[in-house]
Amino acid sequence: MRAITIPEPGGPEVLTWAEVPDPEPGPGEVIVDVRASAVNRADLLQRQGHYPPPPGASAYPGLECSGVISATGPGVSGWQVGDVVCALLAGGGYAERVAVPAGQLLPVPMNVDPVDAAALPEVAATVWSNLVGLAHLGMGETLLVHGGGSGIGTFAIQLGVALGATVVVTARSAKHERLRELGAAHTIDYTSEDFVEEIKNITDGRGADVILDIMGGAYLGRNVAALATGGRLLVIGLQGGRKGELDLGALLNKRGSIFATALRSRPVEEKAAIVRGVREEVWPLVESGAIGPIIDRKMPMALAAEAHRIVGSNDHLGKVLLTVD
Known part of the structure; x- marks a missing residue:
């Protein structure tokens, strides 16, 4: 098969569409013939040498895919050859085929194109496990989402609205209109506005009940200041x-909580539990039309380098997909 390889760390130009050995399904795994994968920020970090795949995972980038099951390994039940699926991956999505633990498979939701479904697994698992599994975001609460125009951000807006929250996002002003169309009640231009001051104004001084943050250290102090x-x-x-x-002291006075989470490095059993939660609680919202994949553009897998440049520029809105003919 062919896959995007990373012969050495570097810029987008190091990504190489090359022939590699076909994967074989291990116990509890299936082989998916890939229709599409999606570019995630973690893929850019892996390409740069800063985010290696977990032990035992594919060396090729790609944290999600959609496609058709072409083989099953020992011990797989509930799935069969020919099933159209999408999947959460620890790596390997930038390829024509990938081995996937059966617990990380999802059926393609009704009314979603099988290619477009590649935009869903990683964001759905990340956002649901955080907003619902950890934060227990509730009706009437205020959710602040940083990076509202990203794949994570556009999904978080939709899930937050579906859960009955008031969603506030930070993003460049050029993206605000589209984010309001997705359900954001308020938009903040992080290049010219202070999100702490703005969230206080929006909430009459109370602050945000939940903040979903992609920035880390640079926003830590201000995020605590913005918490209710x-x-x-x-x-x-x-x-x-x-x-x-x-x-x-500020965190204690607010009786606040900070969670720091990663999805890729979790054990297979934990990922399977998250995927089950997504299937039970999020997929009905997708099938009803309350949530949908937000796709900036689709590109052939061989053009992964250009896709990385686009995502690295932050000019996209939603997901950039890489397709396999």
């Missing part, structure tokens, strides 16, 4: 650095 009493800060990315200053 009893607020929950969910750190899922480090685009603003690994380290920041934390005022524990």
Whole structure:
């Protein structure tokens, strides 16, 4: 088969569409013939040499895919050759075929194109496990989403609205109109506005009940300042650095909580539990039309380097998909 390989760390130009050995299904695994994968920020970090795949995972980038099951390994039940699926991966999505633990498979939701379904598994699992599994976001609460125009952000807006929350996002002003169409009640231009001041104004001084953060260290202090009493800060990315200053007194006074989570490195059993939750609680919302895949563009897999440049520029809105003919 062919796959996108990373012969050495570097810029987008190091990504190489090359012939590689076909994967074989291990116990509890299936082989998926890939129709599409999606570009995630983690893929860019892996390409740069900063985010290696977990032990035992494919060396090729790609944290999600859609396609058709072409083979099953020992011990697989509930799935068969010919099933059209999408999947959460620890790696390997940038390829014509990938081995997937059966517990990380999802049926393609009704009314979603099988190619477009590649935009769903990673964001759905990340957002649901944080907003619902950890933060228990509730009706009437205020959710602040940083990076509202990203794949994570566009999905979080939709899930937050479906859960009855008031969603506020930070994003470049050029993306605001589309984010309001997705359900964001308020938009903040992080390039020219102070999100702490803005969230206070929006909530009459109370702050955000839940903050979903992709920035990490650079936003840590301001995120705590933006929390409401009893607020929950969910750190899922480090685009603003690994380290920041934390005022524990401010956190104590607000009886606040900080969660820092990663999905890729979790054991297979934990990922399977998250995928089950997504299938039970999120897929009905997708099939009803309350949530949908937000896709900026689709490109041939061989053009992965250009797709990485687009995602690295932050000019996209939603997901960039890589397709296999």
